[in-house]
Amino acid sequence: MFPHLSRFKTLSESRLHLLKQVVFLSSCLPALVLATRTAFGTLGPDPVDTLTRNTGIWALNFLLLTLGMATLRKLLGWLWPLRMRRMLGLFSFFYASLHLATYVSFDHFFDVAGMLNDVIKRPFITAGAFSFVVLGLLAATSTKAMIRRIGAHWKPLHRLVYLGAISGVLHYLWLVKRDITEPGIYIIVLCGLLSSRLMKSRSRR
Numbered sequence: 438m439f440p441h442l443s444r445f446k447t448l449s450e451s452r453l454h455l456l457k458q459v460v461f462l463s464s465c466l467p468a469l470v471l472a473t474r475t476a477f478g479t480l481g482p483d484p485v486d487t488l489t490r491n492t493g494i495w496a497l498n499f500l501l502l503t504l505g506m507a508t509l510r511k512l513l514g515w516l517w518p519l520r521m522r523r524m525l526g527l528f529s530f531f532y533a534s535l536h537l538a539t540y541v542s543f544d545h546f547f548d549v550a551g552m553l554n555d556v557i558k559r560p561f562i563t564a565g566a567f568s569f570v571v572l573g574l575l576a577a578t579s580t581k582a583m584i585r586r587i588g589a590h591w592k593p594l595h596r597l598v599y600l601g602a603i604s605g606v607l608h609y610l611w612l613v614k615r616d617i618t619e620p621g622i623y624i625i626v627l628c629g630l631l632s633s634r635l636m637k638s639r640s641r642r
């Protein structure tokens with residue numbers, strides 16, 4: 438599609454290694470900024486809300502970035518974005534874990550009954566919990582040893598990422614009361630990523 442970009446099709450192992458280090462350090466930045474703001478008490482009037490929202494947003498950002506790597510591969514013919522997926526996926530789980538930890542500790546003070554009630558009674562929490570379980574399952578099965586152990590079932594299992602992303606976006610949409618602009622943007626991006634998948638599987642068939 439973009440012939441002048443084909444020179445980036447492949448990267449040498451050393452360049453790929455360097456790129457992975459840059460992506461890793463950049464992906465740590467949001468957490469570092471939040472930790473610094475927590476330490477200096479600059480999280481604003483409602484620190485728990487700021488922590489919950491920021492960690493939630495970055496969990497979703499990294500999830501869509503992970504899905505975007507295959508689309509980048511398809512659009513530009515670059516091979517290396519597929520090698521970034523595991524790291525980006527694990528960062529999505531990392532921020533979702535910080536998000537859940539904030540909810541469990543600062544928001545609900547480890548009140549298990551209250552949280553279970555939330556999961557059962559509040560649809561946006563139900564969707565968030567489902568998305569978290571999916572991300573957890575994908576993170577737990579992302580190691581080389583697990584890929585070998587699961588074998589042929591690994592690829593179908595990791596297609597659950599689509600359900601994880603859909604429930605993550607629904608979680609965001611269902612929690613907003615009035616202005617759905619921001620979750621709306623995430624829905625449009627996710628639809629774009631999923632439709633590029635559908636087109637690819639159709640053209641393959």
Ligand code: HEM
Pocket residue numbers: 486489490491492493494495496497500533536537540562565566567568569572605608609612
């Ligand atoms: C058990 C799992 C989860 C629980 C209990 C949970 C809980 C929450 C809560 C309480 C809020 C704030 C609602 C408010 O401000 O009124 C929230 C916001 C959010 N959560 Fe979750 N969440 C979970 C999982 C996830 C996952 C897996 C993702 C992403 C993949 C995610 C993404 C978000 C986003 C994007 C927001 C909105 C941030 C904003 O308003 O700027 N959450 N979540």
